[in-house]
Amino acid sequence: MFEREPDLTSIRRRMEMSGQRYADLRPLVLAESAPSREGTGRAASPEHSDDTIRAKTGRRWDEWVALIDAGPGRAAGHAAIAAWVTEEHGVDGWWAQGVTVGYERLTGLRLPGQMPDGTFSVSRSKTLGLEWVQLRELLANPQGRAALLPAMTSNERSRPGVRAPKFSLSDPDTGAALGVLQFRGEPANTGCRLVVTHEKLPGPDVAEAWKQFWSAWLEELATAS
Structure with a gap:
């Protein structure tokens, strides 16, 4: 396990493969353009089954698709559709959100x-030997953060001391935005369970590539803790 004041040189050495993985990932993330909010025509499966959505809302998915198409329609936007499901059909807020997300997936407006x-x-997670307070201190220190996230530029975007700090990521050469990274530590028998969430990614291929990146990054960090 790390000492109370972790050796940044040692951490850089242990995490250096992350820099190479980002170099491999870089052509994809810099080339990917932001997605369109128009429907893509690519339907995906909703999170809840037909039986579940009927039990919770009184209607099956084909009924909800037909109703929303005939009501606010596909161009209405997420918030307007969710509000309509609640106001016109008496579905509570949580399940109205579920209906809306499922509708967006089924109609190609939203992919998983x-x-x-x-x-x-x-989002990826792993239990580490490193204590969350130690990791939080590293993340708050620009040099510590650079050791943990080699080959990327990161800037704090949340208030100091928040429970789940967020950072803006960018490419150091071009300045291109790489999304928003959030870290959250949860208690574990030893160390902490670290949850890494990467938001504001432009497309499904980039999201999948980053998912694999963070899985490998967590494995590296686990060997360093």
């Missing part, structure tokens, strides 16, 4: 992992 603004989000 896609947020209401059209961007994508991925």
Whole structure:
């Protein structure tokens, strides 16, 4: 396990493969353009089954698709559709959100992992020997953060001391935005369970590539802790 004041040189050495993986990932993330909010025609499976959505809302997915198409329609936007489901059909807020997300997936307006603004989000987690307070201190220190995230530029975008700090990522050479990274530490029998969430990703291919990147990054960090 790290000492109370971790050796940044040692951490850089242990995490140096992350820099090479980012170099391999870089052509894809710099080439990917932001997604369109228009429907893509690529339908994806909703999170909840037909039986579940009927039990919770009184209607099956084909009924909801027909109703929303005939009501607010596909161009209405997430918030307007969710509000309509609640106001016109008496579905509570949580399940109205579920109906809306499922509708967006079924009609190609939203793919798995896609947020209401059209961007994508991925999340990975792993239990580490490193204590969260130590990792939080490293993340708050620009030099420590550079050791943990080699080959990328990161800037804090949350208030000091927040429970789940967020950072803007960018490419150091071009300044291109690489999304928003959030770290959250949860108690574990030893160390902490670290959850890494990468938001504001432009497309499904980039999201999948980053998911694999963070899985490998967590494995590296686990060997360093």
